Amino acid sequence: MSLDTVDHARATPDDEQPFAELGLKDDEYASIRGILGRRPTQTELAMYSIMWSEHCSYKSSKVHLRQFGEKAPPQAADVLLVGMGENAGVVDVGDGYAVTFKVESHNHPSFVEPYQGAATGIGGIVRDILTMGARPVAVMDPLRFGAADAPDTKRVLPGVIAGIGGYGNCLGLPNIGGEVVFDPSYNGNPLINALCVGVMPRERIQLARATGEGNVVVLLGARTGRDGIGGVSVLASATFEEGDESRRPSVQVGDPFTEKVLIECCLELYDRSLVVGIQDLGGAGLTCATSETAAHAGSGMRVDIEKVPLREASMEPHEILASESQERMLAIVAPTDVDDVLAICERWGVLATAIGVVTSTGRLEARWHGEVVVDVPPASLADDGPVYERPMARPADLDALQSDPPSELRFTRPSSGDELRATVLQMAASPNLCSRAWVTQQYDRYVLGNTVLAMPHDAGVVRLDDSTYRGLAIATDGNGRYTRLDPYAGAQLAVCEAYRNVATTGARPVAVTDCLNFGSPEDPEVMWQFAEATRGLADACLELGVPVTGGNVSFYNQTGATAINPTPVVGVLGVIDDVRRRVPIGVPESGLGVYLLGTTRDEFGGSEWAHEVHGHLGGLPPQVDLAAEKRLGAILTSLAGDVILAAHDLSDGGLAQSLVESALHANSGISVHVEGDPFVELFAESAARAVVLASDEDALLNACAALGVPVRRLGVTGGDAVTVDGLFSIPLDELRAAHEGTLPQLFG
Amino acid sequence: MSGKRVVVDVMLKPEIADPQGQAVADALPRLGFSGITGVRQGKRFEIVLDGPVDDAVLDMVRKAAETLLANPVIEDFTVRLEED
Amino acid sequence: MSGKRVVVDVMLKPEIADPQGQAVADALPRLGFSGITGVRQGKRFEIVLDGPVDDAVLDMVRKAAETLLANPVIEDFTVRLEED
Amino acid sequence: MVRVGVVTFPGSLDDRDALRAVRIVGAEPVALWHGDAELHDVDAIVLPGGFSYGDYLRCGAIARFSPVMGEVIAAAKSGMPVLGICNGFQILCESHLLPGALTRNGGLRFTCVDQGLRILDTSTAWTSAYSTNQEVVIPVKNGEGQYVGDAQRLYADGHVVASYLGRNPNGSVGDIAGIRNAKGNVVGLMPHPEHAVDALTGPSTDGLGFFTSVLSSLVGA
């Protein structure tokens, strides 16, 4: 076929085009013709189809995500240096440091090819952070799989873990936390989310802007191949049916070595102020990077596509512009700096090629050996895609679900010492609560030398660099069962738990990122869940004073008509002024008082106990009390490191699980006394609670009284068992065998 | 027919990026080896069987290659008999 | 002589433990493949050259295999010409 | 001041950590670059951990041919203290400064754990600060850390510097965690002492001894 140039498109207005096959609707195609005043060229059509896909345009979610800006708490003005809408938000953490962080999904690719899908998920989120001007300093990996014993989980999980480790370890980024959750709801739809955090001097922030007529557009990094062509629209925005060969995307293979040198190279370019703007190439590759940088600068750009270094010489212009080859960045460089840029790239062994220039035409033009194949307004690709108000409907089964709580009437509850003891052991060994060491031992947690807390603590804590004691803390949380039962409350509980986890380590929560994993937006019930969850998230962030800085939406996580449990995963960033005050989940000291902070209620809807012991999901999730979370957070943060020597938040599995984890980590026993119904005391999942170990009881009680945080002394540390007075005692060795044996047994 | 073994060669499909091969291709000229235009790196499995290698056995190995030795999403493989 | 490529096979010496090959050998019977007494896993390099492949070129590749592609402390290699 | 160089190869990762450890013990850290055949008057050299060139071919196989390595090899042969940590150990073996090789972990997985070690040989430039048979805890993190070589001979010659205590994390022959050359100036170590120099960020400060050892051996010399 001859080249479809802009001139040719003008001359052949009636040529039929395969827009529907590319996923564009009739009216979307019509509006492209309207924007251009002609039919699009083949290359332009490919570009619009990708940029207007759900994944790139957020067309179904946009109207809901606006709330994060509209309901931003007043604190946003103080702490946000860069808000939503950029590659990642940037937070002022004091002393001239800025921190940027973001969580993203790589769900479908990881289902197709677990190792490479997960690996390139890490690669992609790291480049988002690098683009902002920051040195990436740590990664985290919130993961959700189908049932632990499902064949598909056995296929997917080991590869995912190896891929995350393979890529992250090779980049030299410590993995400081994450999640591993098993639930049949994710059978066939694992959720592979990845978070990266980076640190920079405030003045080094970079923006994705192609400013300055005559500035040179330089492509950095890997050669461009036929990776994920159409992957963005076909793979990420449509359900992937196994065995459907025609839609099978070409899988992308990660090259962490190339990314590592790209990181060092870009940081040197930033430090020497050699780039005017920069953008990573992720979904939609060059199409996205060129159109966004030009659109956001209000400028234009002209690119000579044949200059792009290729892996396969036979690639066509639309393939080159759509390619999602990994490990690439697009830099905007002043003409006088180009030689310096190329020299630095050469020193790092990074391929660098001038492929175009910034113009003032307000058009994005692309030429193929001199012939114009693209001539479009860049904002029409980047910003002015379609926006939908999708129909919504409360799930028909929700009333039935909510009115079926795991009450005493429905299930017999353990009550004798022996029954309770057996339940503690069963829970500690359950796939969702057992030790994650099998996973986390495959990750480097030490590299860079700034990791202060990682697994199994409540949040990852890293020092900003080794010239300071200032640090950051991050935790990610999400609960698909809670969110299924009540999306508004479930999303809020996710924020609450991450907020609490950060505070537990002694840090002050300051900002939020989120990855919203849902089914098909074309299903009104899913769309209702999405709307409720975003509303809950925005309201909680407003009340807690932690602005949303950015995130990611992953739709179409479903098999046939069955969607996953709606799963907003929330990452909370905290600041800790002195990392020497960080609080671990346990310490090996005997004789410390053990205290419970917060209020325990008979709350078992969506609980781990109902799930693990009865395979039951019903009722309502625990009550949300944002004010109580704030008060608890204030106590944990203000007493960290002097009065509070160890602390562990209460979440899945309740008090029993927290005591077990704390004791096993410290390798030192705990004896407690419970009041009221021991089953409720030990296993309820009421929010806004934590267990703390303290030496100075008066200081703790006074602080709690001053802030109105309920506190009760439970017992004392020491010995080599977890003991509940009058009920049972479990030696640490027995607990450890139960807790640590599960994942190795399941996955080798 | 002893003294024979079955060899399975597994290579990334041509359109899939091969960072390992690329690293070798980049290193060779630095060491003074010239004239090399491309390197692809794959895996080689040598399989020793306890009976005669007939067509049924080769079929079995082909099946094993497909399920375990190669990842058909990104790799191609060939199976052949080789003298020791 | 274009359309040819040089293949370098690199295998661990027989006396060196091969955990990858062993893992495959252990997994195969579990998947129902029987009669396999041993598996060794090595590397295969496909090298494309920009000129005709004569003895001098094969010698160069042999040298490259010895210095870079294989570690003679633990690995053996073979070099051969293969049709595309 | 004693100058200790740390080489950065493309893909080195624990180079900053090694430089920090050098600084903590009071020596002068000097960053060396793989592409410069120049040692900048250092008195000792650390080849750090990481994944040089992605470790794609074999760990250390490509880095071994870097321009700086010619200088490192010459210096090592003339007696300069050289410590290879993890990837650095692999590079030393690939360079034939140390015998044997490092291969894929027995368990086939990358493993990061706080590892008990026994220091067996305190006669080297890098271990004199320890006492013989001292037990220490130092992180080990590698995917290809299984040492293969003539363990019997290494033990007989007293060239095993450290061995794993308890669980062997990678299947190394004879539980070997580190070895030395005959002279004792070149040491290769799979565990990462540079990650055990500060209780805030490591499991212990047991790794300091490697760096204080070289300092005192050079000051004393």
Ligand SMILES: Nc1ncnc2c1ncn2[C@@H]1O[C@H](COP(=O)(O)OP(=O)(O)O)[C@@H](O)[C@H]1O
């Ligand atoms: N995939 C993972 N990667 C890294 N760390 C993980 C992963 N999964 C769990 N962890 C860590 O294991 C510990 C226990 O996890 P979890 O019980 O989910 O924590 P919490 O209940 O405090 O949110 C935490 O330190 C967490 O960061």
Ligand SMILES: [Mg+2]
């Ligand atoms: Mg927690």
